[in-house]
Amino acid sequence: MERLPKKERHRRLARLIEDNPFITDRELTRLLKVSIQTIRLDRLELGIPELRERIKLMAERSFDAVRSLPLHEVIGEIVDLQLDRSGISIFEIRKEHVFSRTGIARGHHLFAQANSLAVAVINDEVALTATADIRFIRPVRLGEKCIAKAYVRSSGKRKARVEVATYVGEEMVFQGNFLIVRSAGAQQDGGGDRLADRD
Amino acid sequence: MERLPKKERHRRLARLIEDNPFITDRELTRLLKVSIQTIRLDRLELGIPELRERIKLMAERSFDAVRSLPLHEVIGEIVDLQLDRSGISIFEIRKEHVFSRTGIARGHHLFAQANSLAVAVINDEVALTATADIRFIRPVRLGEKCIAKAYVRSSGKRKARVEVATYVGEEMVFQGNFLIVRSAGAQQDGGGDRLADRD
DNA sequence: GCCCCTCTTAACACCAGGTACTAAAACCAG
């Protein structure tokens, strides 16, 4: 068995761990034909954490993902609601809502809060978002409290235009115009709705 | 410190571990005021594996589910990506994405898929959504597979216009135009971004 | 009272999969 140059071994090591993060150093010695100390020095040089740390990192990532996914029913806490007129909801940005790298909230959470509120403010059993026009005005960071205010600007029989502005303190961070449709049959917000702009 | 009945302690133990699987037996002793041996007997009775096994299980589950998407902070599975040109992602509507009453997907999930893809397709370390113009064309139902296709329509130094259309089969269900901004300093999609329409 | 029983705590040996450190051997180049 000939020895590999160190660089090549590093490449292989990184590759092996990448596509099987559950491999132990001892198993790696068999595959790379070097001592366990060499494997460990290599990991050290490459900045690859030990098995348990690797596993833990994966688990934590998936835990966060599962936590943040639910995006269920109404996003944000509705603190005031005058049907067909206006509404206010509060949503606090937690760690499951931000990009871990930058601490900045992911856009769809702000959208979700605004969308949920726009739908809630319409006084109908079944209300669906048809179109939305949104602007992310400035990034929102971990820990900030987003206060979304919705006003119904025009309200027809089937369509309603709702304007939502989201603030952190005095500062507007998000703004959107939603076209909401009432009782278009059997659907409700979300997936969109029957009308969009063809009805 | 009064002792809890065993059954109650078991309930609490299970609960504690469920909503923080990363807790050690030693930490549990502090919370439940019993010895570490008792904690371990309890876990044995309840069939709750040790910390490392719990973590490993989570990691394995997520590894299977996630291994195809290296882009972890993306909603939907990216199956094709040509940076600065186009991208495709697939997202299956599960029960956690729909209104339980109607089985229709909530809008922000479709938005999240499209937004994630629009950001991913931009070849820049930090890309942020500035504005979006979206239409929900028809409701999407439980079990449907949404295929989002993104095309970069124009790509300047700082801004790029990305068009995303989402299909179920042949049918278009969602369409959006995103204005994405590159490297606006230290931020990233999500919360919106510096520019919106004032930069 | 005493015996029995469950529950709880203690103590000790052992394990995997490492880290951290020291030291010796192997290899290679100038």
Next chain:
DNA sequence: CTGGTTTTAGTACCTGGTGTTAAGAGGGGC
């Protein structure tokens, strides 16, 4: 041959457990 890197070996120690044995604590039954 000598100096530097690279590799291997060995030891002590760590965490978060398992597995086992044993001893108390706190009843209830009769």
